[in-house]
Amino acid sequence: MDQPFQTEVTLDMSDVDFTGHWQPGAIFRAMQYASNLHCDTLNLTYEHMLQQGLAWVLNRARLVMDEYPVLGDTVTIHTWPTQNRHTFFPRQYTFHCHGREIGRATTLYVLLDIATRKIAPPSRMESPVPSYDIAPPLPLPGNISLPQAQPESLSYLPVYTDFDMNRHVNNTKYIDWFMNRFPTERHDREELADLLIHYNFEIRAGELMTLCLWNQENHSVLHGLNGDQVSFAIQGLWRPRTDAN
DSSP states (O other): OOSOEEEEEEOOTTTBOTTSBBOHHHHHHHHHHHHHHHHHHHTOOHHHHHHTTEEEEEEEEEEEESOOOBTTOEEEEEEEEOOOBTTBEEEEEEEEETTEEEEEEEEEEEEEETTTTEEEOGGGSSSOOOOOOOOOSSOOOOOOOOOSSOOEEEEEOOOGGGBOTTSSBOHHHHHHHHHTTSOHHHHHHEEEEEEEEEEOSOOOTTOOEEEEEEEETTEEEEEEEETTEEEEEEEEEEEEOOOOO
16 A cells, blocks of 8 residues: 555644644544544454454654644644554654644554453454555654653552543553643743653553653653553653744
């Protein structure tokens, strides 16, 4: 296949922050929406996978935004899977607005065995995921490096709105947790240019997390600790806020 799946989202008040720009968490929710629509056409929906005792789980993701669209803008999302690598299934995204590409993302998914809560091999699927002959817009998500700074920690117990139908914290909520660690003054003057996240272990109800933030100039990293286990890690690189228009 050589044409990506395409859909559009028009940004409303629930998609933008207090500056009127597309929130990173909302971008991840739009990515999830677009990939779900695409899976509908490939017979890989949540319901179909559930019948096989499987679920798609995001393992790594990287988002790079050149600029952020604003309230009322219509964003065209292109998405497509590329060749799976062992137990990892890459999915790519590009974002277009005002006639130009404004951002891109690359993700790695794995199959979760719902009964055992362990990664399942691709052979468990009834039919393979098609591979599109389109170059990825970014390299696969890489490693996270810690800033040379002392971390600031707080405790957080996930709540009702954090969980999805897989009964673990939804991948988009981690982005919200990261963004909420910074004061509104920083969001007024800066935006994320590059966001990288590792989802190491699922977080389920009743698991008290320690959120450790390292912050040095334009480089910020958040670890979510469940005891001594790093359940997730997020790295953000900041720049002065730009205007999409």
